[in-house]
Amino acid sequence: REGVNEELDELRKIIFNTKDFIEKIQERERLKTGIQSLKVGYNKVMGFYIEVSKPNLHLVPKEYERKQTLVNAERFTTPELKEIEHKFSYSEERIKTLEKEIFLEFLKELTKYYSTLRKISELIADVDVFSNLALVATENNYSRPQITDTDEFIVKEGRHPIVEKYLPKGEFVPNDTYMDNKENRIIILTGPNMAGKSTYLRQNALIAIMAHMGSYVPAKECKIGIIDKIFTRIGASDFLALGQSTFLVEMIEVSNILRNATPKSLIVMDEVGRGTSTYDGLSIAWAIIDYIANNPQKFGKTLFATHYHELTQLGDDEKRGIKNYTMAIKEYKDEVIFLKKVVKGTINKSYGIFVAQIAGIPDEIIKRSKEILEELEKAEKYIKEKVEIDVPRNIVSKNVFQPTLFVPEIPKEVEHIINEIRSLDLDNLKPIEALQILSEIKQKISNIKF
Numbered sequence: 001r002e003g004v005n006e007e008l009d010e011l012r013k014i015i016f017n018t019k020d021f022i023e024k025i026q027e028r029e030r031l032k033t034g035i036q037s038l039k040v041g042y043n044k045v046m047g048f049y050i051e052v053s054k055p056n057l058h059l060v061p062k063e064y065e066r067k068q069t070l071v072n073a074e075r076f077t078t079p080e081l082k083e084i085e086h087k088f089s090y091s092e093e094r095i096k097t098l099e100k101e102i103f104l105e106f107l108k109e110l111t112k113y114y115s116t117l118r119k120i121s122e123l124i125a126d127v128d129v130f131s132n133l134a135l136v137a138t139e140n141n142y143s144r145p146q147i148t149d150t151d152e153f154i155v156k157e158g159r160h161p162i163v164e165k166y167l168p169k170g171e172f173v174p175n176d177t178y179m180d181n182k183e184n185r186i187i188i189l190t191g192p193n194m195a196g197k198s199t200y201l202r203q204n205a206l207i208a209i210m211a212h213m214g215s216y217v218p219a220k221e222c223k224i225g226i227i228d229k230i231f232t233r234i235g236a237s238d239f240l241a242l243g244q245s246t247f248l249v250e251m252i253e254v255s256n257i258l259r260n261a262t263p264k265s266l267i268v269m270d271e272v273g274r275g276t277s278t279y280d281g282l283s284i285a286w287a288i289i290d291y292i293a294n295n296p297q298k299f300g301k302t303l304f305a306t307h308y309h310e311l312t313q314l315g316d317d318e319k320r321g322i323k324n325y326t327m328a329i330k331e332y333k334d335e336v337i338f339l340k341k342v343v344k345g346t347i348n349k350s351y352g353i354f355v356a357q358i359a360g361i362p363d364e365i366i367k368r369s370k371e372i373l374e375e376l377e378k379a380e381k382y383i384k385e386k387v388e389i390d391v392p393r394n395i396v397s398k399n400v401f402q403p404t405l406f407v408p409e410i411p412k413e414v415e416h417i418i419n420e421i422r423s424l425d426l427d428n429l430k431p432i433e434a435l436q437i438l439s440e441i442k443q444k445i446s447n448i449k450f
């Protein structure tokens, strides 16, 4: 700014006027020498120079001093130019020094008021944050959450504050949430792709955070007990450069959650296990829920979204605090409508192919994938009918920590036959008797269904 320091103003004027001055010299020299193409220029390395093209070199006056030779021209200097250059570079240097000095002086002055200024800026920041929160709250119809000393987390008509902004007004479907540290401690949310699972999980986490930071929340009503930490395992943020795979990162995060969560924490897990093969992923997801469910003294409210329908076999479990919810779907003729509504219960269809179709995957692929799906489903049905042992049911019905988890029970008839064989006294058995017994066993076995 002008007027702060006289010397600085002067120096700046010199720099500013140099351009004019140079133009004047150029005009004058052109007239004097008769070289119309004569140019006075400047660059950082050479400073000021007079440039004359090769054909005009014979017109150059004696007092021009050669400075540099180019392909098509020569550059010269004169005592006058040297002086200007000196002034110019001196001014530039001096400006830098002066500006630095003035700035330091200013800082020194400022430190006298440091604590007051700090307080003022903190106040302004607070006012800024709260006034903006208030503005957002009124503009978007948020409500004041009630912080309670219970362990409940109740949301009526909750919304995702960002997703709702991207949708046309009124299109976001609000959803309720009811959680506590008893029968409603763990919510398993199943539903096909695109149904709105992740959105629901995140909106609840956001509402919890907003309520705790003193903001209004995107919901009609919200009651929430104090939460100590929110743990999330969402999306794929991998560190490939650090040599960690997506799945490894996922597991590291889950491990961190399981080690550090408390009954007062809110855990949000979205599609845990998706990063690996179906059965590995399913088993891990299942075991994680079991672990959280079996340890209410360690873990509090948990939202778990998954596309593994098998997990719904865990069922609503009052004792362990598990509740099953799903995203409502409506099938109409060939169409599938995602209602984006969270409802009690479970679902066992995927609609993945439908989503692929919406995305514009070529018809040929869609048609072929439908055929493959049909075949796979037929095969699965066939196997289920043939094999009576339903492993998942077996897992659910048993205490999960029994080591004999996957060993199928031996049917009574088989056990009977085994005992019969065990009791045979082979030393005193005649070959004909042995044959007789073998024939009987064969007969019995043929009646047993495996």
Ligand SMILES: Nc1ncnc2c1ncn2[C@@H]1O[C@H](COP(=O)(O)OP(=O)(O)OP(=O)(O)O)[C@@H](O)[C@H]1O
Binding pocket: 163, 167, 171, 172, 173, 174, 175, 191, 192, 193, 194, 195, 196, 197, 198, 199, 200, 307, 340, 341
């Ligand atoms: N409550 C809602 N109301 C309106 N639109 C919604 C709602 N929830 C989600 N959507 C829309 O549906 C899209 C898909 O939602 P989201 O990603 O939550 O589905 P998802 O079930 O997690 O799918 P995926 O299984 O593929 O992860 C979102 O981009 C959003 O635009």
Ligand SMILES: [Mg+2]
Binding pocket: 197, 198, 199, 270, 271
């Ligand atoms: Mg999702």
